[in-house]
Amino acid sequence: MEKKPMFTTEYDFLFKVLLIGDIGVGKSSIFNRFGKSTFTEDLKSTIGVDFLSIILDDVPGCKSEKLMVQLWDTAGQEKFRTITRTYFKGAHGAIIVYDICNKSSFNSVHGWVQDVDQYSTLGITKLLIGNKSDETTGRQVTFEEGQELANMYKMQFIETSAKTNTNVKEAFYTLTKLMNSAKVSSNGGFTSIKLKKKSLEKDRKKKRKCC
Numbered sequence: 001m002e003k004k005p006m007f008t009t010e011y012d013f014l015f016k017v018l019l020i021g022d023i024g025v026g027k028s029s030i031f032n033r034f035g036k037s038t039f040t041e042d043l044k045s046t047i048g049v050d051f052l053s054i055i056l057d058d059v060p061g062c063k064s065e066k067l068m069v070q071l072w073d074t075a076g077q078e079k080f081r082t083i084t085r086t087y088f089k090g091a092h093g094a095i096i097v098y099d100i101c102n103k104s105s106f107n108s109v110h111g112w113v114q115d116v117d118q119y120s121t122l123g124i125t126k127l128l129i130g131n132k133s134d135e136t137t138g139r140q141v142t143f144e145e146g147q148e149l150a151n152m153y154k155m156q157f158i159e160t161s162a163k164t165n166t167n168v169k170e171a172f173y174t175l176t177k178l179m180n181s182a183k184v185s186s187n188g189g190f191t192s193i194k195l196k197k198k199s200l201e202k203d204r205k206k207k208r209k210c211c
């Protein structure tokens, strides 16, 4: 049976992750599939942003830590692009999504990578997702093309289907593992990622003591 994400207030490290990409590529569907275990046909286009937090305590290679992923689902519509960029600040991870049946959304990946590099403030970890892999007809971007583009930008690549729940969890776990390694390697001076260590329970105890 699939393990449901844990919703709790205690965690060791917090990672802010953005879902970005063109309109209609399936960002909200990936967000809903991973965060809420749901999928809706004909989902409405996102206006503004949506966010949720999930604790992951079973990421391979990071099992001794509770890692909180704060996931931000952004709007792909061009008119929201300026607002979307304001959310890049402080992000540890960016998932750039394209639709394998929409070549134009694939071509847009270059622009999204540029945005991430220009507007993010930390040593951000990027992951490329080719979504809607369940579509058997109408594919416009091959797996190899996706992989090649990801290699070009030194990103990990994965094809997913939010509809059939294929590789969605794997995508998030892959990114979380990479962000966690970036955090570890920061000791060696390779990145400047800053992470918060926090427990709301500890905070509450502190408050009780002080007053």
Ligand SMILES: Nc1nc2c(ncn2[C@@H]2O[C@H](COP(=O)(O)OP(=O)(O)OP(=O)(O)O)[C@@H](O)[C@H]2O)c(=O)[nH]1
Pocket (backbone or CB within 6 Å): 021, 022, 023, 024, 025, 026, 027, 028, 029, 030, 040, 041, 042, 043, 044, 045, 046, 047, 074, 075, 076, 077, 131, 132, 133, 134, 135, 160, 161, 162, 163, 164
């Ligand atoms: N076949 C298939 N359809 C999908 C998949 N993921 C999303 N869709 C459909 O694609 C459409 C757009 O999905 P959304 O999740 O709203 O796309 P979005 O990237 O959030 O779009 P914006 O919010 O406008 O930027 C919806 O009708 C979804 O049902 C998938 O994996 N397979």
Ligand SMILES: [Mg+2]
Pocket (backbone or CB within 6 Å): 027, 028, 029, 044, 045, 046, 073, 074, 075, 076
């Ligand atoms: Mg959306």
